[in-house]
Amino acid sequence: MIHFGIKDLIDILLVAFFLYETYLLMRKTGTTAIFLGVLAFIAIWILVSQVFEMRLMGAILDKFISVGFILLVIVFQKEIREFLQALGSNKGLGFIKKLFKSKTETNIDENLTYIMPIVMASMDMAKRKEGALIVIQQSIPLDRFIETGEILNATISSPLIENIFFKNSPLHDGAMIIAEKKIKAAACILPVSQNHDIPKHLGLRHRSALGLSQETDAKVIIVSEETGKISLAHKGEFILNISAEELQKKLVEE
Numbered sequence: 001m002i003h004f005g006i007k008d009l010i011d012i013l014l015v016a017f018f019l020y021e022t023y024l025l026m027r028k029t030g031t032t033a034i035f036l037g038v039l040a041f042i043a044i045w046i047l048v049s050q051v052f053e054m055r056l057m058g059a060i061l062d063k064f065i066s067v068g069f070i071l072l073v074i075v076f077q078k079e080i081r082e083f084l085q086a087l088g089s090n091k092g093l094g095f096i097k098k099l100f101k102s103k104t105e106t107n108i109d110e111n112l113t114y115i116m117p118i119v120m121a122s123m124d125m126a127k128r129k130e131g132a133l134i135v136i137q138q139s140i141p142l143d144r145f146i147e148t149g150e151i152l153n154a155t156i157s158s159p160l161i162e163n164i165f166f167k168n169s170p171l172h173d174g175a176m177i178i179a180e181k182k183i184k185a186a187a188c189i190l191p192v193s194q195n196h197d198i199p200k201h202l203g204l205r206h207r208s209a210l211g212l213s214q215e216t217d218a219k220v221i222i223v224s225e226e227t228g229k230i231s232l233a234h235k236g237e238f239i240l241n242i243s244a245e246e247l248q249k250k251l252v253e254e
Helices: 006-029 034-053 054-076 077-089 090-099 108-127 160-163 204-215 244-252
Strands: 130-138 150-154 177-178 182-188 218-221 230-234 238-241
Touching: 006 160, 034 054, 108 160, 108 218, 108 244, 130 204, 160 182, 182 238, 204 218, 204 230, 204 238, 218 244, 230 244
Parallel strands: 130 177
Antiparallel strands: 130 218, 150 182, 177 182, 218 230, 230 238
16 A cells, blocks of 8 residues: 655655756756756656666666766756755745735735836837837746846836837847846847747747747737837737737736
8 A cells, every 4th residue: 555645745846846946947048958858868767777677778777867967967067056056045935935925915016116117118119119129037037148138237217228229229139138127138139939820020029029938938028110019928929019008917917
């Protein structure tokens, strides 16, 4: 008879948490395929050595597992260091806080203080048909994309956003990335989506916005230079011609 106790439950939860954090780390570095490949290899190793008890194949795979672990540590030493630093910081306990945090405790007014300037700037640029691409970081860090642009670390304000995307500004090409309630960088390079279902009338800004939303959980605002319409890309989907009220609502949502 199989006995399932509290220790087994804690064991499962810890493994699930470790795999989830590792998956987020792989998405951040763009190595999700490697992560899935490692999981597949581990599953095969467990089947061969534990379930079917194939001694020869099990011994060979044991050697691959020991050597492969060392290779992974060498290849991903920078990412592993960042992961351990995040785990040891206050952010590393964020998942515990979320378990005990209700929606009523969310400070909506605090979110609006930095969301409203973004919405207002987007509406003003749309009226003047000035193209813009604004990325708002969510739970997945965007460090590797921030590093491709000019680092600003500036306070969010409508005039600053509009000046950055002004046609004669040296930073108007590329994307602005907002994280931790700061304008982290401008003129950033985003991955371009290869989705063939994107309407042909949508340009490179929309493809870049969709590409990032497919790789991360970021919310990306697009202001069309041709039509003056505002769109929002999130989780691999578009909301085209979005109104100011709906845009504000979507950005405030956790």
